[in-house]
Amino acid sequence: MGPLIPQGYITGQWEFVIALLIGAAFGFLLESSGFSSSRNIAGVFYGYNFVVLRVFFTAMIVAMVGLLYFDYLGWIDMSMVFVLPTFLAPMLLGGFIMGLGFVIGGFCPGTSYTACAIGKLDGFAFLGGFFLGVFLFSEAFPLFEKFYYSGDMGNITIGEVLHVSDRVVAFAFVVIAIAAFYVTWLIEKKVRANRTESKFE
Template identity: 30%
Template sequence: MNALMAASGPLVGVLLGFGFGFVLERAGFGSGCKLTAQFRLTDWSVFKVMFTAIVFAAVGIYVLELAGWVEAASIYVPAPYLWAVAAGGALIGAGFAVGGYCPGTSAVGVMTGRIDALVFFGGILIGTFAFASLFPWLDPLTTAGELTKGDRLPEALGVPEWLVLAVLVAAAVGVFFLGGWFERRARQRGAA
């Protein structure tokens, strides 16, 4: 039985990847135009979906832990390296704003025949190989600024977990209202 489960792991990963890609495409996230609208503050659906997923997962894990079904301490959380996260976030954010795609959505765009996504995906491959060849020199950056005070945000901030989750939920509600306001404003400008 264990051998069957181990052998099916890659297949499950591929099937989940195709399912995730299908959902992204159906939501319109395989289009660079839809994604760059987020940066123009005219379509907040990408931000709403991602923020909802983060909040749902965080609150879900907390509730499952309270019910005794999951032990949060057993969930692997990689050590955060602040300088690497900041540099990577800036680079991927700039690429996202310029190209209209992140790595996942560019793969979806390629699979649906979008030429701009193919160009962007090619850039991702070139960047990946360039990073790999430069890694010996970049390694100090990838491990700089390790956050060592606790593995999780509540421990790092020294506050109860429920408080972090309450702030996340409040921020999500605020983002939904703010995003809706920006979207209505953009529609009114378009109609005028």
């Protein structure tokens, strides 16, 4: 049955209406979870607010387990679901740079949209920097074109690398996530005892 758009069940303008609605739901959830505040987000690195980790990991395990059930029930054709291709070296570098950007800027692109939406100027600054960064990358692209395409492993999955099934991967993620929720809850309690304020608006 699914995915609907690649199989041609939804076409034309409806695609964009749905994109708009999905985007709106995404923005609503990000903002209402507290991601419009960089101080909430940065809390994950300093132990006073683990909201990022909670939302992120919960969303991930729900989607993973859900996808596998959909697959089992035949509701979604997993061969048509886009698996992000892996380019090992550039992705390692990309993750490294983004990690730095994360701890310095305190936003990621999606959360900066919502910060802009409620009038945070630091959100606008981050988004402006983001545009600039993409522009700089594109302009300098010929310099590292070869590197950008290096380490191509194709649309490889975690299970294929570790030689286990997707179900084992999902189960492992669930266990790790729940353990992380518990540990971070303990850490947060300790750190918050020395702080007057840990949740920001």
